[in-house]
Amino acid sequence: MWTTKPTTWSHSYTMPWALVISCCIGMFAATASGLTRAPFLLEMATDFRVDLPAIANLFGLTAIVWGLSSFLSGKAADRWGRQIFLVVSPAGLAASLVATVIIEQYWSLVICIVFVSTFCGSFNTAAMTEVSLRTDHQQRGRALGWVMSGQSLNLLIGIPLAAWIGASIGWRGVQIAVASVAILAGILLAINANYNSKKQRDRIKKVSSKQLTSRKALTTPVVRLFSSLIMERIGFGLATFYYPSFLRTIYHLELEAIALPLAGFALGNITGTLLGGQFSDRLPFRRLTSAGMLLISGGFAFAWFLWTPGLIATAFLGIGFSLFNALSRPPLIAALADVPTEVRGIIMGLNSSVASIGWLTASVLGGWLYLTIGFNGFGPLMLFVFAMGALILLPDYKQRSNLVV
Numbered sequence: 001m002w003t004t005k006p007t008t009w010s011h012s013y014t015m016p017w018a019l020v021i022s023c024c025i026g027m028f029a030a031t032a033s034g035l036t037r038a039p040f041l042l043e044m045a046t047d048f049r050v051d052l053p054a055i056a057n058l059f060g061l062t063a064i065v066w067g068l069s070s071f072l073s074g075k076a077a078d079r080w081g082r083q084i085f086l087v088v089s090p091a092g093l094a095a096s097l098v099a100t101v102i103i104e105q106y107w108s109l110v111i112c113i114v115f116v117s118t119f120c121g122s123f124n125t126a127a128m129t130e131v132s133l134r135t136d137h138q139q140r141g142r143a144l145g146w147v148m149s150g151q152s153l154n155l156l157i158g159i160p161l162a163a164w165i166g167a168s169i170g171w172r173g174v175q176i177a178v179a180s181v182a183i184l185a186g187i188l189l190a191i192n193a194n195y196n197s198k199k200q201r202d203r204i205k206k207v208s209s210k211q212l213t214s215r216k217a218l219t220t221p222v223v224r225l226f227s228s229l230i231m232e233r234i235g236f237g238l239a240t241f242y243y244p245s246f247l248r249t250i251y252h253l254e255l256e257a258i259a260l261p262l263a264g265f266a267l268g269n270i271t272g273t274l275l276g277g278q279f280s281d282r283l284p285f286r287r288l289t290s291a292g293m294l295l296i297s298g299g300f301a302f303a304w305f306l307w308t309p310g311l312i313a314t315a316f317l318g319i320g321f322s323l324f325n326a327l328s329r330p331p332l333i334a335a336l337a338d339v340p341t342e343v344r345g346i347i348m349g350l351n352s353s354v355a356s357i358g359w360l361t362a363s364v365l366g367g368w369l370y371l372t373i374g375f376n377g378f379g380p381l382m383l384f385v386f387a388m389g390a391l392i393l394l395p396d397y398k399q400r401s402n403l404v405v
Contacts, residue, residue: 233358
């Protein structure tokens with residue numbers, strides 16, 4: 001158990017809204033570069049003359065490269081400065097997305113996705129670090145929440161919009177559209193990123209002087225939280241990657257017809273995220289709250305993929321799943337962040353890399369299930385991984401939200 005008290009800052013910082021919104025747009029583009037491929041798995045498989053799992057496995061590649069890039073770019077940013085990552089990463093992302101449009105071979109696509117994911121990961125770390133350093137303790141959660149909302153907006157706007165306009169311009173046209181958003185983010189960040197002030201250098205010095213090692217940060221309760229996070233990401237990844245193809249395969253829908261069910265899925269996710277934050281602050285046991293929500297979402301997933309009485313029922317089951325799955329995340333992340341300030345940066349940095357393990361596993365397992373069992377295997381598997389995630393949290397369920405783990 002740590003005894004170090006959290007560091008408090010004596011300076012007052014105004015909210016850097018221009019930077020926050022610019023990073024939000026950049027985060028939207030980074031996340032959209034991968035998620036907007038979900039409605040087009042069948043078309044991409046046809047274009048590159050491979051089977052669907054080969055295209056779906058690119059989600060796993062994205063996850064692992066993103067995670068590695070996020071982890072490695074942190075030290076590089078400290079050495080060379082974050083400006084190069086905040087400005088160059090969106091430009092590199094845009095160029096890589098354009099490259100995916102003009103290539104025709106599958107392995108060329110793989111190489112392009114590696115570059116796309118590398119730039120996404122480096123931008124993610126630079127944006128979150130820059131915003132956290134440009135805001136004070138009272139503003140940090142709200143500012144980072146705005147930045148992270150760029151990811152959530154992909155579920156509500158990005159994927160449904162991609163499916164709708166993709167019916168006219170195809171998946172290659174969607175990639176160009178995402179590249180345009182990345183360029184916009186890069187331009188805005190070139191104008192608004194300014195982190196050479198004395199206040200920021202002093203803040204970095206304070207954090208660095210008290211920073212603990214990652215080995216000391218990884219206590220048993222933290223490892224359990226990370227393990228549960230992996231289980232949650234596997235289940236959510238299976239839904240996010242394969243729900244569009246599930247709708248098109250089971251109900252024989254065209255691209256534009258799946259936009260509304262996907263929007264409902266996204267609305268449930270965003271609603272659950274907002275309500276989950278309230279639950280996290282008001283209920284005494286964050287781990288127990290998260291475990292309960294995971295089990296309920298697992299029940300929805302079981303019925304969602306096994307019982308297909310009609311499109312409306314399937315859509316509502318998808319909304320229920322995304323709502324309760326999202327309700328589980330804020331208490332889990334809040335418990336993960338409930339550590340001394342000196343190690344919070346380490347834990348949050350590892351969070352992205354650990355989540356990538358779940359995304360990668362979801363991609364691989366989903367492709368294997370689709371080939372061997374079909375979509376009928378998704379429900380039982382998702383119930384199993386969510387149940388495992390809940391059970392992992394139970395040994396520490398009495399750990400109250402205000403205690404240091």
